[in-house]
Amino acid sequence: MRIQDLAQLSTRMFKTNPMRTWLTILGMGVGTGAVVVLVGLGFGLQQIILEQIVFGESLLSLGVSSTGAQGLRLTPETVTQFEQNEAVLDAAPLARFPALVTYKGLTGNVFVQGVEPPYLRYAGITATAGDVFTDEDAGDANSIMISPATLKLFGVEDEEIDGFIGEKVSLRLLVPADDGTDDVNEIVIDKEYTVRGITAEEGVLNALMMLPELRNYVGIEEYERIQVRVDTNENLPLVEAELIEEGYRVTALSKTVEQASQIFQGIQAVLATFGGIALVVSAIGMFNTMTVTLLERTKEIGIMRTIGASPNDVKYLFVSESVVVGFLGGLSGILMGVTLGVTVNIFLNIVAGQFGGQAVRLFSFPLDFLAFIAIFSACVGYLTGIFPARRASTLNPLDAIRYE
Amino acid sequence: MAKPLIVCRDLSIIYNQGKSNEFKALSGVNTDIFEGEYIILFGPSGCGKSTLMYAIQGSLPPGEGTLLVKGDDVYSYPPAERVYFQRHVMGIIFQQFNLIMSLSVLDNVALPMIFCDRDKATRNRRAQSLLDRFGVGHVSHKIPAMLSGGQQQRVSVSRSMVNDPKILLADEPTGNLDSVSTQQVMDKIDEINTFDRRTIIMVSHNAAHLSYAHRVYYLKDGLIVREVVNPQRKQIKPVKEGETIVTELEQLARLFPYDSIETLRVKSLVNYLTQDYTFDQLIRLEKATSLFIQGKVDRKAFIKALVLSYERGGVEIPEKEARRIASVSEKMIKNADDIRRYRARKDNSGIFFSQHKLAERLKEHLLQVYRIKLSKEQNENMTELIADRVTGVTGDEEMNERLMKGIRSGGLALSEKEADDLTRYFEKVIAQGVDVSYKS
Numbered sequence: 062m063r064i065q066d067l068a069q070l071s072t073r074m075f076k077t078n079p080m081r082t083w084l085t086i087l088g089m090g091v092g093t094g095a096v097v098v099l100v101g102l103g104f105g106l107q108q109i110i111l112e113q114i115v116f117g118e119s120l121l122s123l124g125v126s127s128t129g130a131q132g133l134r135l136t137p138e139t140v141t142q143f144e145q146n147e148a149v150l151d152a153a154p155l156a157r158f159p160a161l162v163t164y165k166g167l168t169g170n171v172f173v174q175g176v177e178p179p180y181l182r183y184a185g186i187t188a189t190a191g192d193v194f195t196d197e198d199a200g201d202a203n204s205i206m207i208s209p210a211t212l213k214l215f216g217v218e219d220e221e222i223d224g225f226i227g228e229k230v231s232l233r234l235l236v237p238a239d240d241g242t243d244d245v246n247e248i249v250i251d252k253e254y255t256v257r258g259i260t261a262e263e264g265v266l267n268a269l270m271m272l273p274e275l276r277n278y279v280g281i282e283e284y285e286r287i288q289v290r291v292d293t294n295e296n297l298p299l300v301e302a303e304l305i306e307e308g309y310r311v312t313a314l315s316k317t318v319e320q321a322s323q324i325f326q327g328i329q330a331v332l333a334t335f336g337g338i339a340l341v342v343s344a345i346g347m348f349n350t351m352t353v354t355l356l357e358r359t360k361e362i363g364i365m366r367t368i369g370a371s372p373n374d375v376k377y378l379f380v381s382e383s384v385v386v387g388f389l390g391g392l393s394g395i396l397m398g399v400t401l402g403v404t405v406n407i408f409l410n411i412v413a414g415q416f417g418g419q420a421v422r423l424f425s426f427p428l429d430f431l432a433f434i435a436i437f438s439a440c441v442g443y444l445t446g447i448f449p450a451r452r453a454s455t456l457n458p459l460d461a462i463r464y465e
Numbered sequence: 466m467a468k469p470l471i472v473c474r475d476l477s478i479i480y481n482q483g484k485s486n487e488f489k490a491l492s493g494v495n496t497d498i499f500e501g502e503y504i505i506l507f508g509p510s511g512c513g514k515s516t517l518m519y520a521i522q523g524s525l526p527p528g529e530g531t532l533l534v535k536g537d538d539v540y541s542y543p544p545a546e547r548v549y550f551q552r553h554v555m556g557i558i559f560q561q562f563n564l565i566m567s568l569s570v571l572d573n574v575a576l577p578m579i580f581c582d583r584d585k586a587t588r589n590r591r592a593q594s595l596l597d598r599f600g601v602g603h604v605s606h607k608i609p610a611m612l613s614g615g616q617q618q619r620v621s622v623s624r625s626m627v628n629d630p631k632i633l634l635a636d637e638p639t640g641n642l643d644s645v646s647t648q649q650v651m652d653k654i655d656e657i658n659t660f661d662r663r664t665i666i667m668v669s670h671n672a673a674h675l676s677y678a679h680r681v682y683y684l685k686d687g688l689i690v691r692e693v694v695n696p697q698r699k700q701i702k703p704v705k706e707g708e709t710i711v712t713e714l715e716q717l718a719r720l721f722p723y724d725s726i727e728t729l730r731v732k733s734l735v736n737y738l739t740q741d742y743t744f745d746q747l748i749r750l751e752k753a754t755s756l757f758i759q760g761k762v763d764r765k766a767f768i769k770a771l772v773l774s775y776e777r778g779g780v781e782i783p784e785k786e787a788r789r790i791a792s793v794s795e796k797m798i799k800n801a802d803d804i805r806r807y808r809a810r811k812d813n814s815g816i817f818f819s820q821h822k823l824a825e826r827l828k829e830h831l832l833q834v835y836r837i838k839l840s841k842e843q844n845e846n847m848t849e850l851i852a853d854r855v856t857g858v859t860g861d862e863e864m865n866e867r868l869m870k871g872i873r874s875g876g877l878a879l880s881e882k883e884a885d886d887l888t889r890y891f892e893k894v895i896a897q898g899v900d901v902s903y904k905s
Binding site for chain 1 (some may be wrong): 519522524525544545548552559564565566576577579580581582584587625628652794831
């Protein structure tokens with residue numbers, strides 16, 4: 062039998078029994094729709110979380126700090142040494158000193174951190190207000206970024222953060238004396254810095270400035286931390302292992318992401334299970350329909366067999382019919398699921414907008430996932446059709462033709 | 466000598482073998498069917514005639530014996546190849562038409578070609594030309610449910626011919642059709658046999674069809690009880706001289722298809738002993754009388770048909786006898802009409818007078834035929850008796866008895882001979898005049 066004839070013969074049920082056919086498709090559709098919307102929710106949640114913690118290059122970076130135990134120190138030489146590793150594109154250091162910050166007569170303790178702009182990218186530091194240092198700002202000597210906690214020192218409320226951009230603060234560095242005693246030398250920086258941005262780091266008292274500017278006032282022998290940018294994802298664990306081997310303490314954001322992903326895969330699996338139950342229920346319904354159709358068509362099968370249809374022709378007719386129903390069920394399920402997801406999302410965003418919240422995409426439907434669902438539902442159709450089809454093809458034509 | 470197209474040797478088919486409801490549908494059947502033959506498998510229901518046909522068709526594997534079609538044992542092939550044989554060698558027509566209701570007439574006819582992977586243009590052209598040939602081309606776009614039974618069966622004939630098969634199988638093709646459609650379908654099947662030279666194997670229990678066939682196999686209880694050659698058709702099966710002769714029994718078998726060969730022999734003898742006419746004369750006499758009773762021919766034409774020589778299509782009986790037959794028939798018909806009128810009014814008491822008059826008339830007629838003179842009392846009793854018999858109050862035996870009873874006890878006191886003659890004649894008149902399906 063030719064494909065086009067098979068297609069024509071196996072879509073007859075839309076004419077002969079449109080009501081039942083569409084109801085079967087709808088049943089399959091509701092089942093797959095449940096899977097689509099629930100897994101879509103899983104994808105959406107995962108994306109929201111990952112968007113919060115993943116910033117481009119920061120996923121490919123390792124934060125290296127000294128354990129202090131084996132006398133390992135992070136020095137300018139260490140930076141060069143790291144950069145010599147072939148898998149390492151760049152290494153950006155961070156130097157840290159305690160300092161006093163003064164704003165309009167109020168003084169508080171902070172840590173001044175001297176970094177180069179790439180460090181901010183590798184560490185994933187962003188600004189909640191104002192601007193981050195970019196590569197052009199490498200030689201900047203007049204501005205700093207401070208953490209939200211520092212603002213608290215000056216009694217600035219959360220709502221007034223934006224207004225603090227452009228304010229001037231002055232700094233006094235507290236540098237340990239290099240004569241072996243516990244004394245601290247106070248180095249007064251005789252100028253005022255403009256606050257260019259507020260970081261997103263919670264719970265720390267920090268002020269960020271450019272490393273060259275910091276060097277103008279204090280000699281830097283040792284770094285607090287070095288961010289190592291690895292070239293590819295594959296090399297990340299290798300470099301990490303090497304560094305740990307050498308005795309450094311290494312933290313990787315990718316690990317956090319991985320853990321988050323694992324959690325979300327778990328959540329998705331739970332959601333998919335619920336959807337799957339709906340799908341199984343509708344598949345059983347479809348199986349039932351196909352079996353009833355078989356009984357109804359028994360006589361027709363007998364007729365076809367006696368006028369020259371082979372057992373395989375009969376089998377193909379049945380299977381293709383159920384595949385068509387399954388596939389259309391999948392498509393309608395995708396349509397229903399996506400529509401429901403998008404509608405709920407729009408509704409939620411309107412509500413969130415009313416209460417001053419941020420717009421989020423709670424549901425996400427990747428194309429390959431939808432394609433998988435469409436193919437999967439066709440497979441479910443095939444599975445529900447194959448057993449009735451086999452039975453149909455083995456019927457004795459004579460018994461079949463006399464069936465009423 | 467040409468080889469037969471289909472050969473069955475000791476063919477047995479057993480349904481539900483090994484189960485408690487085991488049933489032997491065919492037990493040791495032998496047939497030789499030659500190319501171009503028109504064969505009818507005839508017999509009562511349950512005799513195994515359809516079983517034999519479907520075994521030949523390829524859907525019922527024989528339990529024992531051999532079945533060869535074109536020299537091949539089709540059941541030795543795997544199902545897929547057997548299908549090829551069914552597609553190209555066999556066409557089939559069913560009693561129930563068995564068209565697929567969800568497909569148009571054209572697609573129904575083209576369906577066997579769809580299974581043969583033929584392209585749409587070719588098969589539609591072929592299907593349409595067949596539909597045109599069998600007179601249903603104008604409904605090709607409709608669905609089968611919109612067609613009459615006769616049309617559906619002609620569509621089904623078209624479908625059976627679409628792959629140009631060698632053998633056409635027909636399972637009581639006219640069982641569900643009215644007489645006009647039956648005639649059309651039988652003519653088409655005959656045309657396929659005589660014009661297209663296809664072998665026809667038809668299952669039937671309608672004796673009227675037997676004259677179409679070359680040979681008829683009579684089946685009973687799973688056995689072929691006899692094989693009857695139709696002397697009116699030139700035989701295809703080679704006949705060895707002196708081996709088979711065509712006898713009167715062949716003719717009788719078509720007249721009385723359900724009787725055994727022994728009964729037919731008895732019939733043949735009794736006919737000779739009691740009748741002056743041969744079976745052929747009787748058949749022609751019946752035909753002519755039927756036309757006369759129905760009023761399709763008048764008395765003159767009736768007599769002419771009876772007198773005409775046998776060679777010219779008449780019954781060939783003497784003119785005097787013919788006139789007697791005509792006049793008796795005429796009188797009977799007239800009186801039968803009176804009986805019909807009488808019965809039509811039997812529930813209507815308001816016009817009893819005219820009913821009484823009808824009974825009087827019937828009485829007069831009866832007395833006239835047998836030239837019997839009656840007293841006044843006898844006359845009254847006779848009228849009453851006739852009224853009772855015509856309304857059904859008395860049966861024929863009771864009437865006979867009352868004719869012989871004394872006058873005082875309501876009878877006529879006739880002799881036994883007179884009573885018997887009168888009863889016999891009157892029963893014939895009643896038989897003519899009573900509608901079988903009268904109103905309740």
